[in-house]
Amino acid sequence: MPMRVAFLGPEGTYGERAARSLMKLEDIENPVLVACSGLRSVVEHVADGRCESAVVPVENSVEGGVTAILDALWSYSNLRIRRAVVLPIRHALLSSGSLDGISEVLSHPQALAQCSGWLARHLPQAVLLPASSTAEAARMVRGSRFRAAIADRSLAGQQGLQELAYPVNDVAGNRTRFLLLQNGAVSGEGDVASLAFSLHQNAPGALIEALQAIGDLGLNMSRIESRPSKRELGEYVFFVDVELPGQRTSELLERLSTSLQPLCEHLLHFGAYPSSVLE
Incomplete structure (x- = not known):
């Protein structure tokens, strides 16, 4: 199958x-x-x-x-x-109309945010409308003279649209x-590992203690992000990525889990995995 x-x-x-x-x-x-x-x-x-x-x-x-x-x-x-x-990510502005006639711009909220500076300069009066995806936005503006979509430029041909501007993202390295x-089972092989955890209580030094457990193993933390636990105000869940040295990864991850477990109310280990960059 x-x-x-x-x-x-x-x-x-x-x-x-x-x-x-x-x-x-x-x-x-x-x-x-x-x-x-x-x-x-x-x-x-x-x-x-x-x-x-x-x-x-x-x-x-x-x-x-x-x-x-x-x-x-x-x-x-x-x-x-x-x-x-x-x-x-290289966004294009696609439409069936012309740039000076656009009064509404549709796209996924992330794409709209990534192009907010360009839109403010070139289409300051346009209303920005969210869509479920960039491709859905391109489908929704097809045939309209006053609507445009922010999407991948390849969709111009697929949806019969014109490319009015490219690229329109504010940051070239987007x-x-x-x-x-x-x-399935957690993998122990790769150059990155991802974990998420919540702490027993919101107390002084609690987060520092958890992060110190990562530092004590000589692991570089490449990313940390917090999200509300949705249970009560001021309670958070932390998402962490750590870089792995390429050897003894399974052993290091086991030691990391052992160190973090008593410090955390809940601990999720999403595994180690390879990460690639495409150009």
Whole structure:
């Protein structure tokens, strides 16, 4: 049976591109890509077994963490990260009309935020409207003379749109990190490991003590991000990525879990995995 891979649809999203890249890196032939509406749905498709894998964006170099994915990872303790890929993001402004006639711009909220400076300079009067994905935004503006979408430039040909401007993202080095999620055992091999934890109580030094446990093992923490626990104000969940030295990784991760366990109310280990950067 071919592997079923969920991604944020419809066809033409950056998520689909990341999914195809990850399948090549995993040497998976002829995967069945399953387009989902909404990031939460993408995660649920792998969590409940409808798909064997899911590809989701977790972090953007401009806008930071994708909160819907972080919350979903905390909700489904059976999920593991198999691999990560960093994708360059180059947005285009697509429409059936002309630039001076655009009064509404549609896209995924992350894409709108990544292009906010360009939009303020070139389309200051335009109303910015959220869509479920960049590809869905391109579909929604098709045939309209006053609407435009921020999306991948390849969608111009697919949707019969004109490319009014490219690139329109504010930062030239705009990149997004995508994760390949699966169910199963935690892997101990790779150059990055991801964990999430909540503390027993909001007390002085509690977070420092947990971070010190990482430092005491000589591990470099490449990312830390917090999300509300959703139980009470001031209570947080922490997501941490650590770089691995390439040797004794399984032993280091076991020692790290042993050190963190007594300090944490809940501790999730998403595994070690390879991370690639695509140009």
